[in-house]
Amino acid sequence: MRGAAAAEDLEGFDGEASSTSMISGASSPYQPTTEPVRQRQGLCGLRCDPDYLRGAPGRLKIAQVVLALISFICIETIMECAPCEGLYFFEFVSCSALVVTGVVLLMFSLNLHTRIPQINWNITDLVNTGLCTFFFFIASVVLAALNHKKGAEIAAVIFGFLASAVYAVNVFLAVKNWRINNRQQNSRQTSDYMRARTESREVDHRPEIQCLDG
Known part of the structure; x- marks a missing residue:
């Protein structure tokens, strides 16, 4: 019990x-x-990067998107044209620049580019800004030569040249940063090589280490 x-x-x-x-x-x-x-x-994996937006690359990207958008809106308000080749070309350039630059801005501002390391985003941005600079300038020149002195066409030409100037500044800064990074990388590799050679010479001058290794 x-x-x-x-x-x-x-x-x-x-x-x-x-x-x-x-x-x-x-x-x-x-x-x-x-x-x-x-x-x-x-x-919170998708977070905004305020440092990028406050820096020169982010501000240039925002200015490019705004100018491309204004240029596209100006050219879309034109209802009649003859000839229309210059207008259509400017419309295509402004729309393409707006879409591609907007995507690049989102990738960098939200740190999405770090999730796709297979793509060199710095080179991609440099190629995009270079092409946009060239085509925006050509499209603005063609539209200025073929315009009918309408307010929308004149505004599109002005904003087109402003956009090409902002893209050109971005290209200049990107190339400058690329050269600086390459110079730093080369100097780092040179210092590593010299350090490795110095260590190998120290081992050669110390026979006891060679005996232990043997």
Whole structure:
């Protein structure tokens, strides 16, 4: 009888302990907050990069998108044209520049370019700005030569030249940064090579290390 009573007491103690641990685990201030924090970190993967937007590349990209958008709106308000080749070419250039530059701006401002490391985004941005500079300038010249002195056409030409100038500044800064990065990389490689040669010469002048290695 005493053994049965002791067994029942042990079972009751185990049940109370397990229920107490469950209650304490449920009321713990750490357990319910760990999972939402992980979810918030996963949702915050798309975050804006204010440093990029405040820097020169981000400001130039915003200016390019705005000028391309204004140029496209100006050219879309023209209802009659003869000939229309210059207008159509300017429309295509402004629309393409707006879309591609807008995508590049989103990729850099939201840090999405780090998720696709297979693409060299700096070279992609340089090629895009170079092409936009050239084609915006050509399209503005053609539209200025073939315009009918309408307000929308004159505004499109002005904003087209402004856009080509902003793109040209971006190309200049991108090439300058690319040269600086290449120079730093070459100097780093040279210093690593010289350090490796110095270490190899020290090993050659210490025969005890050669004996240990042998």
